[in-house]
Amino acid sequence: MNKVSTILIVLVGLVLLxxxxxxxxxxxxxxxxxxxxxxxxxxxxxxxxxVIWQVRIPRVLxxxxxxxxxxIAGAILQNTxxxxxxxxxxxxxxxxxxxxxxxxxxxxADNLTIALPLAAFLGALFSVIxxxxxxxxxxxxxxxxxxxxAVSFMLASITQFILYFGxxxxxxxxxxxxxxxxxxxxxxxxxxxxxxxxxxxxTVLALHRQIDxxxxxDESAASLGVDVDKLRLLMLGLCAALTATIVxxxxxxxxxxxxxxxIVRQLIGVTTLKLIxxxxxxxxxxxxxxxxxxxxxxxxxxIPIGIITSALxxxxxxxIMYRSRAxx
Amino acid sequence: xxxxxxxxxxxxxxxxxxxxKNINFNVCKGEVIGIIGPNGAGKTSxxxxxxNQGNILxxxxxxxxxxxxxxxxxxxxxxxxxxxxxxxxxxxxTIFALSVQDVMKMGLLPHKSLFSLDSDHDKAQIALxxxxxxxxxxxxxxxxxxxxxxxxxxxxxxxxxxxxxILVLDEPTNHLxxxxxxxxxxxxxxxxxxxxxxxxxxxxASLYCQRLLLLDQGKLICDGTPEEVLAPEKLSKIFxxxxxxxxxxxxxxxQVSFYLxxxxxxxxxxxxxxxx
Numbered sequence: 158m159n160k161v162s163t164i165l166i167v168l169v170g171l172v173l174l175x176x177x178x179x180x181x182x183x184x185x186x187x188x189x190x191x192x193x194x195x196x197x198x199x200x201x202x203x204x205x206x207x208v209i210w211q212v213r214i215p216r217v218l219x220x221x222x223x224x225x226x227x228x229i230a231g232a233i234l235q236n237t238x239x240x241x242x243x244x245x246x247x248x249x250x251x252x253x254x255x256x257x258x259x260x261x262x263x264x265x266a267d268n269l270t271i272a273l274p275l276a277a278f279l280g281a282l283f284s285v286i287x288x289x290x291x292x293x294x295x296x297x298x299x300x301x302x303x304x305x306x307a308v309s310f311m312l313a314s315i316t317q318f319i320l321y322f323g324x325x326x327x328x329x330x331x332x333x334x335x336x337x338x339x340x341x342x343x344x345x346x347x348x349x350x351x352x353x354x355x356x357x358x359x360t361v362l363a364l365h366r367q368i369d370x371x372x373x374x375d376e377s378a379a380s381l382g383v384d385v386d387k388l389r390l391l392m393l394g395l396c397a398a399l400t401a402t403i404v405x406x407x408x409x410x411x412x413x414x415x416x417x418x419x420i421v422r423q424l425i426g427v428t429t430l431k432l433i434x435x436x437x438x439x440x441x442x443x444x445x446x447x448x449x450x451x452x453x454x455x456x457x458x459x460i461p462i463g464i465i466t467s468a469l470x471x472x473x474x475x476x477i478m479y480r481s482r483a484x485x
Numbered sequence: 486x487x488x489x490x491x492x493x494x495x496x497x498x499x500x501x502x503x504x505x506k507n508i509n510f511n512v513c514k515g516e517v518i519g520i521i522g523p524n525g526a527g528k529t530s531x532x533x534x535x536x537n538q539g540n541i542l543x544x545x546x547x548x549x550x551x552x553x554x555x556x557x558x559x560x561x562x563x564x565x566x567x568x569x570x571x572x573x574x575x576x577x578x579t580i581f582a583l584s585v586q587d588v589m590k591m592g593l594l595p596h597k598s599l600f601s602l603d604s605d606h607d608k609a610q611i612a613l614x615x616x617x618x619x620x621x622x623x624x625x626x627x628x629x630x631x632x633x634x635x636x637x638x639x640x641x642x643x644x645x646x647x648x649x650x651i652l653v654l655d656e657p658t659n660h661l662x663x664x665x666x667x668x669x670x671x672x673x674x675x676x677x678x679x680x681x682x683x684x685x686x687x688x689x690a691s692l693y694c695q696r697l698l699l700l701d702q703g704k705l706i707c708d709g710t711p712e713e714v715l716a717p718e719k720l721s722k723i724f725x726x727x728x729x730x731x732x733x734x735x736x737x738x739x740q741v742s743f744y745l746x747x748x749x750x751x752x753x754x755x756x757x758x759x760x761x
Contacts, residue, residue, distance in 0.1 A: 239580060363599040370591050373577050379538060380574070381594045381647070382567030427581040428590075 161425055168438035172221070175445045179217045180209065182449045184457075211344070219342040220448040221441045222350045223403045224413060226357070228440025230396040231414020232421070232432045233361060236368050237392040240302060241422075244415040245400035247302060248393070249309035251411070253284025254404040255335050256316045262327040263319060273334065274405035281401030284308055289393055337408035337463025339448050346406040353402045357395050358433065364388065365429040372427070409463045412470025413440060419477065487514050489651065489679060495534055495549035497527075497541075497703075504530045506703040508549070514650070517673070517680040519694030521687055521714070523724055526700040528683040532655055535681065536570045537561070567595035571644030573654040577636065583628045585620070585639050586611065592646030614645040618672055634665025641672060654682035658689060691715055692738040699723070711739045 181192060185208045191200070192209065200206040227245065234243040245251075257280020258273055265272045291304040320328045361368065367388050370378035375385045403410070421435035444462075447469070451462045490512035497505040505527050512518060520528045533541050534551060541547055542559040551558040553569060561569070571592070589611045590603065615621050618638040623631065628639060637657055644652050654673065658666040666686070670693040673680055684690040690697055691711035699707040699714050701723045707714045717728040726743040733740045 236581075241580065366591075366594045366597055366601070369587070370594055372579050372581055372583055373588065373591065374574070374579070376538070376574050377572075377577055377591075379563070380536065380567065380570070380572035381591060382562075382564035383594070384563060422581065426587075427583055428587050 161431060164425055165434060165438065168435070168442070172438055172441050172445075175442050176217050176221060179220070179445045179449050180213045182453050183208065183213055184452075215342055215344040215347055216339050216448065217445060218344075218347040219339055219350065219407065220444045222347060222354050223339070223407050223410065224417075224440040224442070224444025225437040226350060226354045226399045226403050226440075227410060227413035227444070228417035228421075228436035229354070229357060229361070229433055230399045232418040232429075232436040233357075233368070233392050234396050234414070235418055236427075236429055236432060237371055237389050238301060239372060239374075241419065242415065243302060244412075245396055246409075246411055246414070247309070248288050248305035248397070249284035249312055250281045250397060250400045251335075251404055251409045252309040252312035252316065254278070254281040254401060255331070255409070256280045256312045256319075257283070258334055259316045259319050259323070259327075259331045262331050263323050277334075277405040278401045280312075281404055282397060284312055285393065285397035285401075289390060292393075293390075333408075333461065335409045335463070336461030337410040337466070338459065338461050339407055339451070340459055342406055350402050350406065353399050357399045358437070360391070360395055361429065361433050364391075365433070368392070368429040407462070410444070411463055411467045412473075413444065413466055416470050416473050417443060419473075488512070489514050489554060490535065491550075491552040491555070492535070493550045493552075495531075495547070495551060497530060497534065497544075497547045499546055503703045505534065508705045510698060510705060510708050512651075512679060512681065514679055515677065516696055517694050518682070518696045518698060519690035520681065520683045520698045520700060521685075521690050522700035522706075525702075527703040528700055529655055530703075531698075531700065532653055532681070532683060536572060536653055537566055538572075564595055567647070567649070569649055570651050570653055571647040571649035573637065573640045573644055573652070573657060575656045575659055577640060579629065585615070585623045585626050585628055585631070588628050588639055589614065589624075589643050589646055592643035595647060595649075610646050610648075611642075614642040615639075617645060617676075618642040632665070633661050634668055637661065637665070637669050638672060641669070641676075645676070649678075651679045651681065652676065654680070656683050656685060658684065658686060687715060687720070688738075688740050691740060692733075692736055715739050715741050717741065 181189065185205070187205045187208060191202055191205050194200050195206050195209045230245045231243070234245065234248070235241055254277040257276035257278070260280070261272045261276035287308050288301070288305045291308070292301040295301065295304065320331060367378070367383045370381045370383050371385065371388070378385050400414075417440045418432055418436050421432055421439055425431045425435040447465050448462055451460045451465055454460055488511050492508055492510050495505055495508040496503065508531065520531060522528055533539070534547065537551070537558050540563075542551060553561065558566070590607070593603070593607055612621065612624070615624060618641055620635060620638055620642065623635065623639070628636065631639065641652070652673065657669050657673065661669065666689060670689060673682070674693050682694075684694070694711065696709065697707075697711050697714040698705060699719065706723065707716075707719060715730060717730050720728045720741060724743060726745065728741055728743050731740050731742070732738070
C-alpha cells in the first residue's frame with residue numbers, strides 16, 4: 158500500500174472517530190453508557206434521546222458535510238483557476254448571502270426559519286451570477302478573482318447601508334448570522350447540504366482528468382480536448398451552489414476553503430482526485446472539532462464558529478508566510 | 486506516403502489584417518516539417534488553424550479548408566482532434582507542485598471516459614514514454630524543478646502517451662541552450678511519427694526537418710527541402726539581411742549565415758584575423 162492510500166485510510170478513521178467523540182460533547186450531562194444505549198436505539202432516558210438524536214447528531218453531521226463542502230469548493234476553485242488563494246468567499250458568495258439575509262430580516266421578520274436560508278441562498282447565487290457574467294466579458298483568470306473581490310465589496314456595502322438604516326434587532330440577527338453558527342441546524346439541513354455535496358463530488362470525480370489538464374494552462378488543456386470555458390463555468394456554478402447551501406444554513410464560515418486544500422497539497426498531492434478526497438476528509442475533521450471548541454469553550458455560551466475559523470485561518474497563513482520566507 | 490492533412494486556400498483575417506493568406510499544402514504520414522519565417526509571419530497562427538485550437542476554423546474570419554484524413558477538421562470534436570494531434574506549447578507553467586507523473590497522466594485524457602482511473606497499461610505506457618525521452622528516473626520529480634530541456638522532453642513524452650499520429654510543436658527550442666536544442670530536436674526526429682513544428686533557428690530547422698515551409702506576412706513563400714527553401718535570395722528579401730548558403734562539413738546539412746550590410750565580416754575572415 159502506498160503512502161497516499163495509508164494517509165487516506167487514517168483520515169477516514171479520524172473522521173469516524175471525530176464524529177463519534179464530538180457527539181459526547183455538550184452541556185447536557187449524558188454519560189457514555191447512556192450515549193451508547195441511545196445510539197443503538199435502547200435509550201431509557203427520553204431527554205437524552207432527544208438531545209442526542211435531535212441536537213448533537215444533526216449538529217455533528219452538518220459540521221461534517223459543511224466542512225467537506227467548504228474545503229471541496231475551495232479545492233475546485235483553486236485548481237480550476239490555478240490560484241492557490243481562490244476561495245468561495247473571494248467570489249462574493251458570503252457577501253451575496255449576507256445581502257439576501259439582510260433583506261429577508263428587514264422585510265420578512267415574521268417567517269425567518271425558511272426565508273433566511275432561502276434569501277441567503279438566492280443572494281449567494283446572485284453574486285456568483287454577476288461574477289460569472291463579468292468573467293465571461295473579461296475572459297481572464299486573474300481578473301475573475303478581482304471581479305469576485307469587487308462584487309464582494311459592492312454587495313457588502315449595500316448590506317451595510319441597509320443595516321445602518323434598519324431596525325436594530327434585525328441588524329443584530331444578521332450580524333450574528335454572518336458570524337456563523339451550527340447551533341440551530343436540523344437533520345433536514347444535513348440532508349439538503351449532503352445532497353448538493355454528493356452532486357458536487359460525483360461531478361468532480363467524473364471530470365477529474367479535465368480539471369487536472371487545466372493545471373498546466375488553458376492552451377494545454379484545450380489541446381487535450383477540454384472545453385475550458387464550459388468546464389470552468391460548470392465548476393464555478395457547482396462551487397456557488399455548494400457554498401450558498403452551506404452558508405444559507407450555517408452562516409459565514411471563512412478560511413476553510415482556503416486553508417484545507419493547502420494542507421492537503423502538502424500531505425497528499427495536487428491533482429484533483431487526491432485534492433478533493435483529502436480536502437473532504439480533513440475539512441470534515443476540522444469543522445467537527447472547531448464546532449466542539451465553539452460549543453465547549455465558554456461555560457454558558459457559544460463562540461460563533463466563523464470567529465474561530467477566521468482566527469485559526471489567519472494564524473495559519475502567517476505561519477505559511479513565515480515558512481515560505483524560511484525556505485526562500 | 487499517404488496524405489494525412491490537406492490544406493486548401495486557408496486564409497485568416499482579423500480587423501482587416503490578413504494573418505494567413507491563401508495557404509495550400511499537404512502533410513504526408515511520417516514527414517518532419519519545419520515552419521520557418523520572421524516574427525509575425527503567421528507560423529503560430531498556422532499551427533492554431535492546423536489543430537483547430539479554440540475551434541478557430543468555425544470563425545467567420547477564417548476561410549478555406551483544413552482536412553484531416555480527407556474529412557474537414559472542423560467536423561472533428563475537440564476530443565477527436567486531441568486523439569490525432571499532440572501539441573507541445575511554448576509556455577507550460579504551473580504554480581502547483583505537479584510531478585512528472587501528473588503531467589504524463591494528462592496525456593491519457595483524450596482516450597479516457599468519465600470517472601476512469603489509471604490502469605496498469607496506462608502506467609506501463611507512461612514508463613515507456615519516459616524511457617524513450619531518457620527521463621525514466623524523473624517520474625516522481627517536480628515538473629517545475631526540471632530544466633527547460635527536461636520539461637520539453639517530458640511534454641514530448643506526454644505527447645507519446647497521448648498516442649496521436651501527429652506531433653505539433655510550437656518553438657520547441659525557445660529558451661533552451663545549444664545542448665538542449667539539439668537534444669530535443671534529435672529526440673523529435675527519432676520518434677518516427679509525423680511532426681510539424683515552428684522553428685526560429687533556420688540552421689536547426691535545416692538539420693532536423695526533411696521539409697520546410699517558409700512563411701512571410703501570412704503567405705506561404707516556399708515549400709520544399711531545406712536546400713530549396715533556404716535559398717539566399719529568398720531569405721535576404723524576407724529577413725532584410727544579406728545571406729549566404731553553405732553545406733555543413735560535419736552534418737552535410739544546408740546552413741545559412743546572415744550578416745549586417747555595414748559589417749560584412751564572414752566567419753572565414755574572422756578565423757584569418759585570429760591566425761587560424
